[in-house]
Amino acid sequence: MYEEFYGFSERPFQLTPDPAFYFESLTHKKALSYLGYGLNQGEGFVVITGEVGSGKSTLVAHLKQKLDAERMTVGEVVTSALDDDEMIHVAARSFGLDIAGGDKAAALAAIELFLHEEARNGRRVLLIVDEAQNLSIGALEELRMLSNFQLGSHPLLQTLLLGQPEFKQLLAQSDELEQLRQRVIASHHLEPMQPGEIEPYVMHRLQHVDWTGSPEFDGSIWVRLHKTTGGIPRKVNQVMTRLLLLGAVEEKSVLDTDMLDAVVEEMTGDAAAAAEDAAAKPRPDRDLPAADAIAKVKDEARRPTAEAQGDVETRNKGLLDHQIEAIEAAFAHRDKHMMALRREVEKLGQSKSSGEVPDDLGQRLVAIEARLDEQERSLRHVLTMMIDYFETQGSRAAA
Structure with a gap:
């Protein structure tokens, strides 16, 4: 509705990652530099971490657009809780390899053969693993073992790990990940946008959808918007979507801090209601240590119950x-x-x-x-x- 009212060609603040809206903030520029350096090395691991909604997925989507598809093959894995055997099979499927049954040895052999064929054809291979904080130690070790595949002295696989701050902490502190840690050739933690980047970020997205100056924005709105969202891009998108919708409903040509405060108050009420619902339906697994929580999820996945089937049906709803x-x-x-x-x-x-x-x-x-x-x-x-x-x-x- 609001894009029609203001004459936009599409929604400027969608929550789904879209490389067309990529905004190079200071922290994203640094991350892209680290990614470029890491990919030029052609080996080991590159690690990008950041808070939920900090723009990791959009950054990677932008990076993929810059890669030469004729010279690099990219596989992508968005993980749930995977153990070592599951990690191998999911990695194989990410490259389009169909492995019958659950034979780990067969999956490894197929991956190695695929990597050798790509190398002989002059193509490098990159595996992107998102939500890496959900992986077990065993799964991370299997990824390290995959990085051992070589043709002569030439590494055949490079891995990009994306994760939330807890993965950064796990990687830095776990004694079991020492060997993987030694193979990280570049890493960067995405920080929130600075206060002075909020207005350029919003204008960048508006200009992409043919904004012609309507609505106008009160100049004092940007400091308030940064304080409200903490500079997290996804949170900025959420607030701006509500603000534009309110502006369209009330037919406003100028959006000011009073309207922003009304939107923030309403969203805060929504968050409080959601917290009450969550308290009414506790999830004990979130109170477990990470390793125990992963084991619990794996056990439940192997025992499909009526409740689990109901969860699948819920996720499949449109x-x-x-x-x-x-x-x-x-x-x-x-x-x-x-x-x-x-x-x-x-x-x-x-x-x-x-x-x-x-x-x-x-x-x-x-x-x-x-x-x-x-x-x-x-x-x-x-x-x-x-x-x-x-x-x-x-x-x-x-x-």
Whole structure:
């Protein structure tokens, strides 16, 4: 909706990585330099870490565009919790190798044969492993062993590991990863964007979608936006999407800090509600040490239960289904609060008719007013989701 209102050619702040929107902040420029150096070495491991949403995937997508597809073959692995045998088979599949059964030796032989063929054809091979913090120590050791494949003195495989900050810590501190650590030839940790980079980042994405100056932005908005998001690109995208949507709903040509504050307040409320839901459905595996959590996930994966099958069905639901469920949940949440308010008002009415006015009448009225304000915000949030729903439905119909 908002891209039509403001005349954009497409959405400027999508959450999915898109190399077309790549913005070279200071930290991303450094990362690209380290990547370039590492790839020129043609061996060992290159490690890029960063917080969730810091732009690792977008950086790699941008890097892949710069690689010569005629001279380099790229395999990609986005990991869950993999053990050593699983890592080998997933790596083989990333290069298009079909390994029958679960024979690890056969998978290794197929990978080695593939690497030799690529080398004889003058092609280098790069394996990109995302979410490396989810890998077991055994899986990381198997990746190190794959780096041993050589043709004469020429290494046949180079690996790029992407992970969250805990992977950086694991790699630095684990005694079991000493040999892998010695093979890391370049590494970089993506930092958040600096305060002065927020406005150029936003304008870069807007200009990519044919922004012509509408909407305008209050100059004081950028410091507030950096403080709110911590300079994390994905968080900036989330806030800007909500801000533009609010601007379109209210038909604003200038977006200011008051509107930004309203968006932040609404998003903070959403996050609090999500935290309450998470507390109601605890996930004990998150409280386990990393190694135990990995073992637990592997055990559950080998024992497909009705609950696990339900999780698969949930993941397979389309975006449309999730949006409908979110809207229904929001209305149910609103109805529950409205019923509670009605009961509170009825109690006050009964007290007044009996002549027994409670001492805390003023406080209770203030509380009711506050909850009514909360319902107003809730309704605005539901409106936002409904707009997203119809917008997505329209996009699907057009496709």
